[in-house]
Amino acid sequence: MARKIVHSDDAPKAIGPYSQAVQVDAGKMTFLSGQIPLDPKTMEIVQGDVVVQADQVMKNLGAVLKASGLDFSHVVRCTIFLVDLGDFAKVNEVYGRYFTGQPPARVTVQVSALPRGSKVEIDAIAVS
Numbered sequence: 001m002a003r004k005i006v007h008s009d010d011a012p013k014a015i016g017p018y019s020q021a022v023q024v025d026a027g028k029m030t031f032l033s034g035q036i037p038l039d040p041k042t043m044e045i046v047q048g049d050v051v052v053q054a055d056q057v058m059k060n061l062g063a064v065l066k067a068s069g070l071d072f073s074h075v076v077r078c079t080i081f082l083v084d085l086g087d088f089a090k091v092n093e094v095y096g097r098y099f100t101g102q103p104p105a106r107v108t109v110q111v112s113a114l115p116r117g118s119k120v121e122i123d124a125i126a127v128s
Contacts, residue, residue: 006030008067011060012038015115020064030068030126034081035060036118050087050119054094057122065126072098074126080108081121091120
């Protein structure tokens, strides 16, 4: 199986043992690692509420998709991790702005904590 590691300087560098995305031949599937609301220039969590954080997460996913030669229309599956499910509606509104056509399959779960104190993390699988 051909496997290509995808990296974008316009998205935060990995802060652990993972790639921003891995692209494989299988119709070409790309598995995007979870993104938290890191500013790729400062590598710090963006300041603001869960709406600001969710928007940065989606920008980071968009940058990795672009580096893969893809966009949000190629995404077939996402997982949203929230520290507080009470933020679901706010994050859902931001998320929906990025998926204007047919949205991908999705799972949303509440977790006890996320890296660097983030309020939201999202991963994705895309197919071209």
